Amino acid sequence: MRIGALSRATGVDIETIRFYEKTGLLPGPARSENGYRDYAQAHLERLAFIRHGRALDMSLADIGLLLASLNSRDPAQLASVDGLVDAQLARVRARLISMRALEQQLVALKSRCDGQHAQHGAQGCGILGELVAAAHGEACACHGDVGAASPAPRQTVGLKS
Missing domain, CATH: 1.10.1660.10 (Multidrug-efflux Transporter Regulator; Chain: A; Domain 2)
Incomplete structure (x- = not known):
């Protein structure tokens, strides 16, 4: 073919x-x-x-x-297949943990602008405010205190102060 x-x-x-x-x-x-x-x-x-x-x-x-x-009929080589799958399983499990943490961070961020806490009025969007705060090295809803040694200045290119 x-x-x-x-x-x-x-x-x-x-x-x-x-x-x-x-x-x-x-x-x-x-x-x-x-x-x-x-x-x-x-x-x-x-x-x-x-x-x-x-x-x-x-x-x-x-x-x-x-x-x-x-x-292969070599027991050592076949055992390496088990090890390879074990290693892949460990990587997948680590990514699952990371993805669950990411989910929690996004839920926390989303809570800043859900239906009950809509902050789209005079203060603007709570989600965008949180992302800007994080970009300035400040604590945000999704990461808490980021612990930046020196926060970025408020006049960062592309971000409004």
């Missing part, structure tokens, strides 16, 4: 397929007489494997290690 058909079958962009070939994740295909790439079923399966690894947010380097382990 040609690269366009492979792209449609896997949902992977043509340029990404070419990139995977250049980096060695995807072996180069045979060429037809007219020079077109001629991909086989093995390319489709390998590309689907890579895509699935990326959907799990694994790095291309980690996916390369997994691909190298596919046909």
Whole structure:
């Protein structure tokens, strides 16, 4: 099959397929007489494997290690697969903690302008006021005291005082 058909079958962009070939994740295909790439079923399966690894947010380097382990019977190499997944799981869990903290910060910021506490009158928008305060090194609803050693001057370019 040609690269366009492979792209449609896997949902992977043509340029990404070419990139995977250049980096060695995807072996180069045979060429037809007219020079077109001629991909086989093995390319489709390998590309689907890579895509699935990326959907799990694994790095291309980690996916390369997994691909190298596919046909291995070596217990040490297979154990490294477990370690790789454990490390990825730890990264995902750390990001979840970070995302929950981010959610709390956004909720705190949003509380400055929700329906009950709308501050869009003479004082302006509470959310924008909080963001400007943070830009000046002041405490804000979402981060509390930022502890800036020297707050930025109020005449910061792009911010009104």
